[in-house]
Amino acid sequence: MDRDPALTLSRRDLIKAGVGSASLLSLPLVAQADASAATAAAPVMAEVSLEVNGTPRTLNVDTRTTLLDALREHLHLTGTKKGCDHGQCGACTVIVDGRRINACLTLAVMHDGDRITTIEGLGSPEALHPMQAAFVKHDGYQCGYCTPGQICSAVAVLDEIGQGIPSLASESLTARVRVSPDEIRERMSGNLCRCGAYSNIVDAIAEVAGSRT
């Protein structure tokens, strides 16, 4: 186990008869709950340490807690939004160890030791991230609910293009990926905007991409 063993799990329930202590010792981190019907609903708590926007945070959470709920309900970083809670809308997009993911479809306990960047970590009202500034300039939103996810996703999209990761819109799998409206639209398809600000979102991202090349 090469990850931080700081994760400790409380054992609210008795260890199952079928799991002996020897096998427990052979496993680095185990949270046990009695799986029988009578106690199946008992929550299991676990400790997890995250680095969120550069700050180490340690939480004691129900194992069911998604990364999204850990950010919003435990750390009160409410910039990251819960839209569908099923990975379909992208409102919960955050950047974990440099990659964008849906925070609603991953468990907090699966991220021990990970570096999380949320919209609060990209910029501040006094010092906007260039992508935030471009969204303001191009009016890339109406109600604003999907915007933090759009911006986190957009920042990661430009990194992905920079790394040469292809998309379905890339004509060649071997040539250098070029930023284009088609590339931006395809790569941003996991972020829905029910207000329909898409064309302005594409303009904002294209402007930031242009300023980098």
Add this chain to the structure above:
Amino acid sequence: MRAFSYERAASPAEAAAAAARTPGAKFIAGGTNLLDLMKLEIETPAHLIDVNALALDRIEKTDDGGMRIGALVRNTDLAADTRVRREYPLLSRALLAGASGQLRNKATTAGNLLQRTRCPYFYDTAQPCNKRLPGSGCAALEGVSRQLAVIGGSASCIATHPSDMAVAMRALDATVDTVAPDGSVRHLPLEGFYRAPGTTPHLETVLNRGELITSVTLPAPVGGTHVYRKVRDRASYAFALVSVAAVVQRDGSGRVAVGGVAHTPWRSNEADAQLPQGARAVSARLFARADPTPQNAFKLQLAERTLHAVLAEAKG
């Protein structure tokens, strides 16, 4: 979501052993499908075995010039791998046609193969579904079946397998490598990996209890022109109505697998042999035993036309 206990596995064999001895245990890797289903209480594991720390995230060349893809290689990394892009472009294209950027960053190779159907009746816990609740019936047969299977189904289930990646892997003759709780390993051709639904649609693969996928192996590249074409209701981030994965050689021979039509990527040697004769001949062989519903019979024509477009593209 039901409460569950959680552990991190230290080795593939230990993960398999833990899964075999722990009632209600499931592996979790990317989690993008499992957590979705757990929130809906369609999946209700009592125990999760997190396999993310296992060293199964490498892409290696095999001794015979093929490729071994670790079970935990993320969809994004597999699609972007230099050798995959050059030698198995069909696989890159199929992966990039699936899901969203965020999901591909998390979803794994093994998890992609084991994802569950998106049949709306499987997802709706108020409806009967033999896959979700064996013996409860199938609401899809008389229901909205536009998205569902046209071949290989049964009177119990007409769900489709939703993966794009698996369709390309089937055309590339992939093998699924596993480890069992006793440490023994198996190499299962993807061809026989998914069980036909029959009367037991809840049994989806030939994996045994606790058996863990460790990698997927591709034979040496076969050359040819690789084309993956996916037809769906919107241009991006939607499951296939029909998808076609084809490798076509200069002499017109090749192989073709079709997605969105069955419980498994659909391919046959007899149909492959018809490739030089064109899309109609291939489609006739592939779908000779099709049994569509009135709502999804259009898929047969759509598959033939998609195949026609793919073969035209392959010819250049």
